[in-house]
Amino acid sequence: MEKIKLSEVAFTNTPSSIIGLTADHNVAQVTVDSLSKVEYTSLASGTDKMRYTQLRYSPSSGAGSRILLFVPISGLTDKIDAAGVLGSLYVLRAGVGYSPMMAKVDIVLFRSASYLIKDMNVTGAWGGGNNLVDFKLGHCNYNGQLYLAIKFNTEFSITTCFQGFYTSDCVFRNVVEEDVTDWTEL
Numbered sequence: 001m002e003k004i005k006l007s008e009v010a011f012t013n014t015p016s017s018i019i020g021l022t023a024d025h026n027v028a029q030v031t032v033d034s035l036s037k038v039e040y041t042s043l044a045s046g047t048d049k050m051r052y053t054q055l056r057y058s059p060s061s062g063a064g065s066r067i068l069l070f071v072p073i074s075g076l077t078d079k080i081d082a083a084g085v086l087g088s089l090y091v092l093r094a095g096v097g098y099s100p101m102m103a104k105v106d107i108v109l110f111r112s113a114s115y116l117i118k119d120m121n122v123t124g125a126w127g128g129g130n131n132l133v134d135f136k137l138g139h140c141n142y143n144g145q146l147y148l149a150i151k152f153n154t155e156f157s158i159t160t161c162f163q164g165f166y167t168s169d170c171v172f173r174n175v176v177e178e179d180v181t182d183w184t185e186l
Contacts, residue, residue, distance in 0.1 A: 049083070049167040056162040060174030066152040067140065067177055068160055071170040074146045076113045084110030084117070084148060087164010093156050101154060105135055109148050118186050120150075140180040147171075151183065 060066055071083040086108045093101040106121045118137055134153040139146060152158065162172060177183070 049169065050165060051168055051170075052165050054163055056166075056172055058160045058162070058172040058174050059157070060159070060176075061157040065177040066154055066158060067149050067175050067180055067183070068152070069140075069142055069147040069149045069171055069173045069175060070109060071111075071148050071167060072145045073111045073139065073148055076111065082110050082112040082115075083167045083169055084108075085162065085164065085166045085170060086110070087162060087166070089150070090161040090163070091152065091158055092161070093154065093158045101156070101158065103135075105150070107137070107150070109137055109150075111139075111148055116186065136185050138183055138185045140183040142173075142175060142180045147180075149180075149183075151177070151185075 058068065068089075070085050073083055076083060087106070089105045089107055091101065091103040091105070104123045106123060108117060108119045110117045120135060120137055122135060136151045137149075138151060139148050141147070158174070160172070160174060166172075
């Protein structure tokens with residue numbers, strides 16, 4: 001695998017720091033710039049599309065149910081030309097005016113011209129009070145393109161962070177449900 005220097009990649013609209021608990025349960029704030037940001041590209045992965053990342057941000061804003069677009073799948077031509085993700089998705093929301101939401105979802109979602117591989121395991125989710133966070137894998141059209149996606153049952157602005165393997169054509173774009181058509185649950 002070849003290491004990609006993320007210092008040459010500009011991040012926009014990303015959080016500047018993360019607040020969490022230390023091992024001894026004290027609150028700690030860490031700047032995002034101090035976190036390890038490493039991405040790798042595979043030298044030989046069939047179509048040379050596989051990538052690995054430790055940190056991939058995608059913020060959202062505005063009112064409406066959330067959908068995270070993973071990858072366009074309209075142009076897949078054969079079974080070796082696959083597109084998708086394999087890893088963990090972290091969904092975060094925090095603020096003074098509304099309750100926090102935290103979730104971790106392990107996902108495998110790949111599509112080729114002839115195969116669909118999908119699985120999802122929600123390993124932790126909390127939406128404040130008695131609100132459970134709900135996730136659905138599916139596909140939808142956005143700006144005339146068919147995408148593999150995941151849908152969240154929240155209308156609040158969120159930040160998603162992906163860690164794992166993905167194909168180079170992934171976009172990791174948060175949109176609101178009103179901006180997509182033909183949502184189909186897989």
